[in-house]
Amino acid sequence: MTSSGQVWLPIPPAEIDGLPPELDYVRWDAEPDFPADPADCVFxxxxxxxxxxxxxxxxxxxxxxxxxxxLTAGVDAFLPALATMHPGIQLCNARGVHEASTAEMALTLVLASLRGIPQFVRRQDKHEWRSGFHPALADKTVAIVGYGAIGSAVEDRLAGFECARVLRFARSSRATPRGPVHAMDEIPALLPDADVVVLVTPLTDETRGLADAEFLARMKDGALLVNVARGPVVDTKALLAEVESGRLRAALDVTDPEPLPPGHPLWDAPGVLISPHVGGPTSAFLPRAKRLLAGQLQRFAAGEPLHYVVAES
Structure with a gap:
């Protein structure tokens, strides 16, 4: 049984190859006025x-x-609205769209933080030449907390850096060709082994505040926390206490609050590198987003099961 109806897209339909012709497409990218009656929208x-x-x-x-x-990997922004709507709506995330970009960003933050790139940039502005030793990623143990598609992509990119060990954590334990994935309840026992901790979990009731004071206290002295997940996965107050003491360092693509307001103590905290939530928006986004939408709409038009369904109203 095939499906028909109106589809609202934020990308011009003419720019997406492979859209099924039996559907009616309108473009809406958050303009003040709706392009059509939203009551007619089915997708x-x-x-x-x-x-x-x-x-x-x-x-x-x-x-x-x-x-x-x-068009995001996380769906936390949509769940409250979905809970108030009529039953039977499928919520699909953008699996496959952001893995490459977000994993690149995670590695960028790790390497920049370890090798002192922010300090070099500040010294370049002052025409100041100062050398010295910095930590390398080689021989480090890296923990990936949230070992899904993005977490796996992060490990892909670690492969050439001669890390001593990769610790993988997800909701439930499982075996992979690369090694075991540990359940989240194993974090307390294994976290002290990690030199670098990369957070790539979705934001859920279970992961909100995951990196709290107890979590951070279990990290080894001098360890680096990297957050490319969502800001509220980290307890900001607890993180500030650790970085201001100099015991931990952090590299954050996401923060809580976000955007981080002027004057917030995270901006000036020692050992903290901040990027403005740019893990996803790169040149890799648009071609992958277009392929995702074409595939999903082809399945929808043909009455076939959709991919990446993460919730239903």
């Missing part, structure tokens, strides 16, 4: 890089909606 692709209230704004009017497709 909604939420705009990318917009604040949550903007992305969910049309949802209460979409009475025929069957699919809510995000």
């Amino acid at each position: 909604y692709v939420a705009p990318y890089m917009q604040k949550a209230p903007v992305k969910v704004h049309p949802l209460p009017y979409m009475h025929k909606l069957k699919v809510l497709q995000t």
